[in-house]
Amino acid sequence: MPALPDSSATDPLHSPEFQAGLLALQQNDREAAIAAFTWAAGRFPMYGPVHANIGTLAGQLGHSALAMRCFQRAIAVDPGHAEVWSNFSSQLRRTDREDAAVMALKRALSLEPKHANALCNLGAILFDAGQTARAEACFRQALALAPNHHEAAKNLGFALLRRGDLRIGFSWYEHRYAAAPLPAPVFDPPVPRWRGGTLKGLSLLAVAEQGEGDTIQFVRYAKLVERGGGTLTITCSHALKRLMARADGVRHMVATGDPMPRVDAWAPLLSLPHLLGTDHGSIPGGVPYLHPAPEDAAAWRTQLSGVAGLKVGLVWAGNPAFGGDRHRSPRFAAVAPLLALPGLHMVLLQVGDGRRDLAGHALPPTVTDLGGRIRDFADTAAIMAGLDLVITSCTAPAHLAGALGRPVWIMLPFAPDWRWMEGRADSPWYPTARLFRQPTPGDWTSVVAAISAELQAVVAGRRLLEGLA
Structure with a gap:
């Protein structure tokens, strides 16, 4: 043959x-x-x-x-x-x-x-x-x-x-693990992935899988696990660990390098909305569900006690490693006109790569730059507790201010992340948030102009800030 x-x-x-x-x-x-x-x-x-x-x-x-x-x-x-x-x-x-x-x-x-x-x-x-x-x-x-x-x-x-x-969106979103498989946590002995069902008596590990803003947004589901009779442990970055220790419903925190606790099952954190049946009418939107340490909040408040005017926190950039950061981050030059508005004291909360934008800029006396002193999100939360308002791009501090129940104005690109939905100036995830959207792609000038007008109305007493007392 x-x-x-x-x-x-x-x-x-x-x-x-x-x-x-x-x-x-x-x-x-x-x-x-x-x-x-x-x-x-x-x-x-x-x-x-x-x-x-x-x-x-x-x-x-x-x-x-x-x-x-x-x-x-x-x-x-x-x-x-x-x-x-x-x-x-x-x-x-x-x-x-x-x-x-x-x-x-x-x-x-x-x-x-x-x-x-x-x-x-x-x-x-x-x-x-x-x-x-x-x-x-x-x-x-x-x-x-x-x-x-x-x-x-x-x-x-x-x-x-x-x-x-x-409800249907979170169901389809479950395909993300098949599209780009992520490693499951390693347990000894192994424990199963939770696919839904009764929570009574269940010890559940929620695995943070994406950015720190996602962890802040979805840790709210710890309260639902607790109400169902279960207990929730969450994995998180070291930058979030102190903050997560004070999150409602969280039993334990596991940061990188920490020993894995004994649990009955695990689930990706962003699968909890699907597994717990979230729809538009059942978003667990109650805030605050994160809380700064009272002694830390008091210490930061004392440092700002001598400033006059409306105390406004400001963030202008996210993590540049995120693929869409160039679209969502206005950068300092775009928001700099806010620093010149009368009746305000701006508190800069920017950390990380965005701080490079400050090089060569002389800040006026009505600005306090605290970004270089922030160690982690617990510090940022404690500072925000003493502010009247936070203005931020679509990045983790936006979620933090919302989770704390602080008034927060969020600057959004023309086509923002899914969580801000379409055509809304508010958010069902964060009752104290206002959304300022680009009218056309790349137009941060209009966003900052709209925020400037609203700030002037607040300073003049024509508009109240909506937040928790």
Whole structure:
């Protein structure tokens, strides 16, 4: 019987180099995958997808110039692959070239109208542009073609949550673990993941899975666990540990490096809204559910006791590692006009990367900069307790002020995060919050002007601040 032809010699997909690249991807070793795909590209230079694979990985690692060269090579030698054009769109989005990304996706869909990945990617661009209904339609089309497309399912959850359909939205959002698996906590002996059901007598660990603002927002569910007869332990960053020790309903805190406690089950923190049946009418919106230490609040209040005027905390930037930070953070130059308003004393609460914005700026005597003295969120909470108002971008201090029941005005981009919903000036998550939205993308000038007018009305006594006494 004659030997079968060796497909590895002629078929790029079955070559040992390409297969080594796939194996490296399974092991989450992107550098090794790039090396293997580069060898494959040397053997099969006219096979576009192998160049595109290198481009995708290079883009994920921040090597934008290399990524663009690889995609351009892929398209030049083999322009007929819809998947290549779809992946190219993702790289174009990383470099803020949304219009070019849409054109790449249109090319992908012209080649393959039922390409689920391209539809999902197009929906993501529309969602980021604030076109929620059109984005939802794309995600649903993708799911109709590929029912197990977890990225489209997760993104559909975001779209539904943004328009306020919380019960169904949180259900779809559960696909995030399948779209991007996260490691489960390690217990000895192992304990199961909680999928819902009775809480009576249950010791539950809630695993914080995303940013610190998410932890602050969703730790409110500890009270619901407690009311159901269970006890809740929460994982958190070291920066949140002192604050979480005073959260309503939290039994214990586990920070990185702490020993894992004995519990009956665990669940991702952001799965609790789904598991506990949250809809628009059952958001646990009671505030405050976080509390500063009274002695810390008194100490910070004493330091500000000699200042005159309305005491206003100010934050203008979030964590730059967050992909959308450039859209949500107005930066100091945009908010600086607020410092010149009469009748105010501004208290700068900015920490982290945003403090670089202060370089070269001489602050007037009506400004106190406390950001450099803040050690953790417990300090920020104690300072906020002595302020009349907090003005902040969409970042963790916005959630903190809301969770403390302090009056907080939140500056939002044109297409904000799902939790602020659409067209609202208030938030069902935070009764003391007011939302100031960009009227057009990138327009922080109008946001700051609206806040300035409202501040002047408060100082003049024409408007009251809404918060807890």
